[in-house]
Amino acid sequence: MPTDIRPSPRLAVLYGGFVAGSLDILAAALINRVDPLIILRAIASGLLGRAAFQGGLPVAALGLLLQWAMSLLIAAIFVFAAGRMAWLGRRWIAAGLLYGMPVFVVMEYVVVPLSAAAKPHFSALSLVENLLAMLLFGLIVAFFARGIRPRSPPDQVRGRL
Secondary structure, eight states, X not given: OOOOOOOOHHHHHHHHHHHHHHHHHHHHHHHHTSOHHHHHHHHHXXXXXXXXXXXXXXXXXXXXXXXXXXXXXHHHHHHHHHTTOHHHHHTXXXXXXXXXXXXXXXXXXXXXXXXXXXXXXXXXXXXXXXXXXXXXXXXXXXXXXXXXXXXXXXXXXXXXX
């Protein structure tokens, strides 16, 4: 009976993306002390602008889909990297925390500014809270990708061009 079962990269992306993305919504609601539906409308405002805050459940559902799409992409990047760099899967706690930092920077200084969303005004405390939320995000993604090892290259077919 094999004791060395590799986690599926596809499942690592799905679980990591959906779990981290969903918990990120809850973290944002706690940080901002608002209902998660307001957070989902804020996410949808990235496409719809201020009009998103006047929307109902369909706009919140759009926000959820956008959150999950971005979370799955973020998870896929980590899982792809873990499939090429063995230490990411072995040292998943350190790797996840390290991954959370660039995720925070990209989201805060690239994605949000390029979106139609209103630019948030951060205090030092909220900046730290949001950074901690992204460190947790990275940790969750890395947890589901732990144990992923680089694939060995496919066998070479000899004598063919």
